[in-house]
Amino acid sequence: MKRFLPAVLILLSLLVLTGCEDTSIADQLEKAREMSGWMVGLTLALSTLISEDLACVIGGILAGEGHTTYFIATMGCFLGIYIEDMLLYWAGRAGGMGLLRRAPLKWMISEKKVRKGEEMFEQHGAKLIFTSRFVPGSRLPLYVAAGILEYPAWKFALYMFIACGVWTPILVAFSMKVGEKLMGWLEIYEKYAWKGLIGGVIVVYLLVKLIEALWTYRGRRLLEAKFLRIREWEFWPKWVFYPPVLLRILFLAIRYRSLTVFTLASRGIKPYGGLAYASKHAVLNSFPKDHRIARFQLIWEGDVEERMAELGLFQRETGAEYPVVLKPDAGDRGKNVVVARSEAEAREQMTSYELPLVAQEYIEGVEFGLFYVRHPEWESGRIISITEKKLPYVIGDGKRTLARLIFDDPRSLRMAGFLMKKWEAKLDDVPEYGVRFMLGDLGTHSRGATFLDAYALKTPKLEATIDDISRQFEGGGFHFGRYDLRVPSAESLQAGKGIRVLELNGVSSESTHIYSPGRSIWLAYRELFKQWDLAFEIGDAIRERDGVEPPTFREVASFLWARRKQKWEEIRGAIGIDRHSRK
Numbered sequence: 001m002k003r004f005l006p007a008v009l010i011l012l013s014l015l016v017l018t019g020c021e022d023t024s025i026a027d028q029l030e031k032a033r034e035m036s037g038w039m040v041g042l043t044l045a046l047s048t049l050i051s052e053d054l055a056c057v058i059g060g061i062l063a064g065e066g067h068t069t070y071f072i073a074t075m076g077c078f079l080g081i082y083i084e085d086m087l088l089y090w091a092g093r094a095g096g097m098g099l100l101r102r103a104p105l106k107w108m109i110s111e112k113k114v115r116k117g118e119e120m121f122e123q124h125g126a127k128l129i130f131t132s133r134f135v136p137g138s139r140l141p142l143y144v145a146a147g148i149l150e151y152p153a154w155k156f157a158l159y160m161f162i163a164c165g166v167w168t169p170i171l172v173a174f175s176m177k178v179g180e181k182l183m184g185w186l187e188i189y190e191k192y193a194w195k196g197l198i199g200g201v202i203v204v205y206l207l208v209k210l211i212e213a214l215w216t217y218r219g220r221r222l223l224e225a226k227f228l229r230i231r232e233w234e235f236w237p238k239w240v241f242y243p244p245v246l247l248r249i250l251f252l253a254i255r256y257r258s259l260t261v262f263t264l265a266s267r268g269i270k271p272y273g274g275l276a277y278a279s280k281h282a283v284l285n286s287f288p289k290d291h292r293i294a295r296f297q298l299i300w301e302g303d304v305e306e307r308m309a310e311l312g313l314f315q316r317e318t319g320a321e322y323p324v325v326l327k328p329d330a331g332d333r334g335k336n337v338v339v340a341r342s343e344a345e346a347r348e349q350m351t352s353y354e355l356p357l358v359a360q361e362y363i364e365g366v367e368f369g370l371f372y373v374r375h376p377e378w379e380s381g382r383i384i385s386i387t388e389k390k391l392p393y394v395i396g397d398g399k400r401t402l403a404r405l406i407f408d409d410p411r412s413l414r415m416a417g418f419l420m421k422k423w424e425a426k427l428d429d430v431p432e433y434g435v436r437f438m439l440g441d442l443g444t445h446s447r448g449a450t451f452l453d454a455y456a457l458k459t460p461k462l463e464a465t466i467d468d469i470s471r472q473f474e475g476g477g478f479h480f481g482r483y484d485l486r487v488p489s490a491e492s493l494q495a496g497k498g499i500r501v502l503e504l505n506g507v508s509s510e511s512t513h514i515y516s517p518g519r520s521i522w523l524a525y526r527e528l529f530k531q532w533d534l535a536f537e538i539g540d541a542i543r544e545r546d547g548v549e550p551p552t553f554r555e556v557a558s559f560l561w562a563r564r565k566q567k568w569e570e571i572r573g574a575i576g577i578d579r580h581s582r583k
Helices: 002-018 025-034 037-047 052-064 070-101 111-116 118-132 139-148 153-186 190-215 217-231 243-255 261-266 280-284 304-318 343-352 402-408 410-414 416-422 460-471 490-495 521-546 553-564 568-575
Strands: 296-299 324-328 338-340 357-361 366-373 382-390 393-395 436-438 450-453 480-487 500-505
Touching (some): 037 070, 052 070, 118 139, 118 153, 190 217, 217 402, 217 410, 217 416, 243 521, 261 480, 261 521, 280 500, 296 304, 304 343, 304 357, 324 343, 366 460, 366 490, 366 521, 382 460, 382 521, 393 402, 402 410, 402 416, 410 416, 460 490
Antiparallel strands (some): 296 357, 324 338, 324 357, 366 382, 366 480, 393 436, 480 500
């Protein structure tokens, strides 16, 4: 609903000026007509400060309903848009590069990208300014950037005058015609007249945004990407996909007389079997010194220079040169994970992410996810899922830009929204013919990696190796969870050789092979149900065998609240780590 707030604000300002009350549409229109049309035009001009397109949409609808004339609505919107855009230009001219270091511009456009765009302005200034009227989201950063780069003011003013002179009359006329039809239908529902007007504005606004999206190749492909992500369940948000899984968990909680007994399945992972926000460093530190665990170091929150010194000490002690992986100690599906390829990139990560980090050596090779379970009654553990993680990439042809390659690649298109932001500084580059451009370096689904079912790679040797690693876990035991690891090749994995463990995820982790493209959602649910059945069964067996009780729901909720509020002393106590220790 936030996107519709500007429409409501503009309409409220118009209603206040017209003095409209909760009467019939005819009475409201009569009162509105008594007000000077120029007053409506002035209100529309001021309303462009809230939203330019919405002001035009509302102006067209009001003109169609007789509140004002088409000419006044168009002129009011035109003047408001033109003056506002010129003010953005002069703000950039006056503020310079320093303007990009302050909100809100620092969230919209980077200094590096502005500098890179200087040559484009020199060569294609008129095209950039004119087409920006038809590309949503590009105007504010583009106009400010034009001022910062000191693009000639007379050229900007002329091109902007032409662009506004073309765009504004078309948008107002379109809204006027569509609005006439909508409001004609809404006349039937007299008591909901102004609610209907707001609804009509929203409908027209969405139509305008759809036309804007369809205007450019980029807009059309991004729109297609959104459609594909809705159609294919592997890209659905958690709140859409997980309700059936939660219902299954509630059923199992009733069956086993505990909502949290499953956390005992890997009670050695703190807190609460790795249910949420488990410390990555504490989990890896629970293994004895083993060459199969990728070397790592905890870096606490604090002064950037102190953190960089800790990173440098880790690199000297382990020989882990750049690139080095820097990830939150309590992560969430790959968020804020960076592969720093230089000291400058590492410093940038330390500056932008102020919470505890884990530094880890970067391991080359193929990445896999292996889900391991070991029931207390079994002689040895078993692998129930193997996922191969294919990192995203495109291959250059010496002609197309990186942006075009991403849009033209079927798999990358589905992650285009994320990839456009990640590679915004290189989108206009043209990779050479045959050059593979890696779009990601982490096996995380939310960052573009493709998950493939690789269960056929399971061998007795691999299963025995993973069981051996798992049995070395100290501090209470590990019976259930997923390893993320890298190996030189699939053949190495099958032989149980060359394994380097990157992470171990506890009871809330998933058998990620379910996200294989084209896999049925019903098969995915069936696999997850089986997984949770095992978690509760193993947890209950450990409760009976060892005589331990699972944590209470209140204890778990208190920890999650402390983590949300970043009460680090409470968090450290739950995880069981010392603030002053390096390990």
